[in-house]
Amino acid sequence: MQVQQIVKKLNLTVIGGNDGIDNEITGGYTSDLLSDVMGNVGDGNVWITLQTHKNVMAIASLRDISAVILVKGLKPDADMLEKANEEGIPVLGTEMETFEVTGKLFGFLQK
Amino acid sequence: MQLNYSIEGGDFTNAGNASSQVKKILKKLNVDPKITRRVVVALYEAEVNVAAHAYRGEIIVDINTERIRVVLKDEGPGIESIENAMTEGFSTASAEVRQMGFGAGMGLPNINKNADELNIKSDVGVGTELEIITKLK
Ligand SMILES: Nc1ncnc2c1ncn2[C@@H]1O[C@H](COP(=O)(O)OP(=O)(O)OP(=O)(O)O)[C@@H](O)[C@H]1O
Ligand SMILES: [Mg+2]
Numbered sequence: 216m217q218v219q220q221i222v223k224k225l226n227l228t229v230i231g232g233n234d235g236i237d238n239e240i241t242g243g244y245t246s247d248l249l250s251d252v253m254g255n256v257g258d259g260n261v262w263i264t265l266q267t268h269k270n271v272m273a274i275a276s277l278r279d280i281s282a283v284i285l286v287k288g289l290k291p292d293a294d295m296l297e298k299a300n301e302e303g304i305p306v307l308g309t310e311m312e313t314f315e316v317t318g319k320l321f322g323f324l325q326k
Numbered sequence: 327m328q329l330n331y332s333i334e335g336g337d338f339t340n341a342g343n344a345s346s347q348v349k350k351i352l353k354k355l356n357v358d359p360k361i362t363r364r365v366v367v368a369l370y371e372a373e374v375n376v377a378a379h380a381y382r383g384e385i386i387v388d389i390n391t392e393r394i395r396v397v398l399k400d401e402g403p404g405i406e407s408i409e410n411a412m413t414e415g416f417s418t419a420s421a422e423v424r425q426m427g428f429g430a431g432m433g434l435p436n437i438n439k440n441a442d443e444l445n446i447k448s449d450v451g452v453g454t455e456l457e458i459i460t461k462l463k
Pocket of ligand 1: 249250371376378380400403404405411412416419427428429430431432433434435454
């Protein structure tokens with residue numbers, strides 16, 4: 216499954232990092248603790264979080280994350296967005312809260 | 327090849343610059359992506375530790391055909407018990423730093439997992455020096 220497919224299916228907003236819209240998704244990881252993600256996320260996973268600062272993209276880039284989903288209508292800080300565009304890693308927005316969007320994504324990826 | 331970077335305490339905007347640049351350089355040098363990942367994950371966690379826990383630090387990345395050696399030397403409060411610091415879940419991070427999602431007490435364990443060799447020297451009230459070695463072969 217590609218990032219653009221979950222954008223459609225979960226009705227997400229593409230906030231930045233458009234260049235990575237065809238990235239292949241291998242799974243997902245939900246956490247707001249940065250070094251937990253750094254240590255445990257898988258290559259190509261989608262990362263679901265409420266953190267909106269630049270370090271999110273540093274980790275996304277170092278761990279080859281396919282896309283970041285920001286929950287509850289949260290918007291990335293300006294420097295996070297800039298880095299997302301630079302690195303070509305999509306930042307996706309949703310009004311859903313973490314539990315709901317994680318559950319839906321899990322459901323889609325199981326199919 | 328030797329690369330030098332510096333990092334300031336409290337500067338989370340630039341923490342991660344060294345690891346990001348080293349990743350690009352190792353890619354150009356055709357280093358195995360799995361090895362590159364180990365190096366940059368460890369370097370990133372160490373960079374953030376200087377930003378979160380120390381006043382300022384210097385980073386040296388030394389690359390030869392055998393191994394990548396990363397040294398981070400900081401001026402800061404130092405680490406009272408390295409054994410405690412290495413325990414997953416142990417953290418003295420401030421409330422402010424925790425709010426950003428740091429402070430899980432997993433950084434040093436992550437470094438340890440990703441390094442072939444990790445040496446830590448620390449003087450309380452003076453600073454901390456980390457040596458992280460990753461073998462290329
Ligand atoms: N450079 C340093 N100077 C002083 N103390 C340090 C330094 N690096 C680590 N420490 C101490 O070791 C503890 C554990 O570090 P570790 O990186 O594992 O966790 P953390 O930084 O608190 O949280 P996390 O890395 O999960 O965001 C820190 O909370 C701090 O007390
Ligand atoms: Mg840390």
